[in-house]
Amino acid sequence: MNEMVNAYTEAAAVFQLLAHPSRLHILDELRRGPACVCHLQAVLERPQAYISQQLRVLREADVVVDEKDGLNVYYRIVDARVLRLLEQTLGPAQPARRVAGCPCPHCVEQEACCS
Amino acid sequence: MNEMVNAYTEAAAVFQLLAHPSRLHILDELRRGPACVCHLQAVLERPQAYISQQLRVLREADVVVDEKDGLNVYYRIVDARVLRLLEQTLGPAQPARRVAGCPCPHCVEQEACCS
DNA sequence: ACGCTATATGCAGTTCACTGCATATAGTAT
């Protein structure tokens, strides 16, 4: 029976991660594809430190992983269980998108250089 | 965009309800079928007041409803979304069962009256 | 009416997560 209690505790820990609007928003954005901190910062309209804090929570729970690319750090979801829960709750993932306020290479349009 | 933020807040509230081992245990037991407070009390091995507290949280969130039958109050899950999340996380519901320490009519075996 | 059982509610102490702010690290460019 004790192993069952632990099962509930474990499951509760996963739900705890999702029980937060900002983290949910971050994860929903990451469902679209890997994104850097500045991207999430622009989408959530929250201070950078705040985003990093929530990302740390998700990272330490092995829900997301980070991948450095020069100055930028790209995060992506690696927990299939979380992905299923997100789909169940928020519906199918939306397509990736560029974000206005984000200066990362993925978001800055390749503009004509000599206009 | 504000309605999206609210969507995250709403979803987070649901996850918050599930982000607790005792509530998860209670809901997993209720998946087997309606159960009275004394039943849950026996299963969780927690004081009655504690069980009622958690049930109140679930009731006020419209996840469960109560139905009085004499002295006993039977609870059951009415939120399909929560049922799906439980199945996703804990697997399929187990069959109903009688519980030793529970004095309610559903659990007390109909013993031979004159033995 | 009285007592007994099943359940609900109120309240207080404690813990813990959330949030903001200041600062540290690390990579890049000049």
Next chain:
DNA sequence: ATACTATATGCAGTGAACTGCATATAGCGT
């Protein structure tokens, strides 16, 4: 080396959730 950008970390204040305990309600049997 210096300056700048992107991100991470540390710390403290606040508030909310968890928990336990005492008590209230409500139905049943005598």
